[in-house]
Amino acid sequence: MNNRADTLAVTLAELRLAIDEQRLRPAYQPIIELATGQVVAEEALARIITPEGDVIPAEAFIQMAEERGLVHLIDHQLISHTVRRCVGQLAGGASPIDHFVNISADLLEFPALVQSILDLAVQSCTSCFASVPEKKPLVIEITERQLLTDIPRTREVLAPFLDFGLRLAIDDFGSGYSSLLYLADLPVTFLKLEGELVRRAPHEPKVRAILRGVQDLAQELEVKTIGEFIEDERTLDCVREIGIDWAQGHHLGRPEVDHRTNWLDVGTT
Secondary structure (H helix, E strand, O other): OOEOOOHHHOOHHHHHHHHHOOOEEEEEEEEEEOOOOOEEEEEEEEEEEOOOOOEEEHHHOHHHHHHOOOHHHHHHHHHHHHHHHHHHHHHOOOOOOEEEEEOOHHHHOOHHHHHHHHHHHHHHHHHHOOOOOOOOOEEEEEEOOOOOOOHHHHHHHHHHHHHHOOEEEEEEEOOOOOHHHHHHHOOEEEEEEOHHHHHHOOOOHHHHHHHHHHHHHHHHHOOEEEEOOOOOHHHHHHHHHHOOOEEOOOOOOOOEEOOOHHHHHOOOO
């Protein structure tokens, strides 16, 4: 399979057909623990697989999906794939890692889809663990712009996931104005730092000072930090020196689609 170059050519009809034919697939990007260099997690990133076998990246269709009210269907397919991949890995004897999946505010407004995800997660955890752990390996990730401004309402719509033991990551932390309120009022486990800050950190002392402040705050709150968009060794050295916990980016590993379709049947009987 190849990455399709003409990403701007994706049409609404193509997107709808891909959803109907369940050709939305995650591309998994590794997340590294900086202290050890070990892969401790991965993020599921949306891709379309064309009938010809090409891979279309998310930037070619996510905005359209959001505008057309289709993103909840994409979320549902990607999360289902990721849960089954987690089951398949554990069944194969792999060491458990965390699996980050994006949850849109749109998805949270569809209780039936939320319940189907939870049902699959419950069934999968039961099949994987003799004693189901309190903290599950699935991490739900929401960007600041997706979080509802009404924090009590945000807690309410996230409650089914959090009550089951899924953990919460805030993406693009530092890009909005309500970041500290989210930390005060939501049970956040991970902060994924705003990518532009990470990119600028090696070259700008002021940005490095901001990231050190965020890291100190996160450490005090027992929240893990993740530096995204690590594109070169200099940036990697910079976030490591600041004390960021985990890191993600093309320098550490590119997203790869898992084509093992046999995992789709895990946990469905």
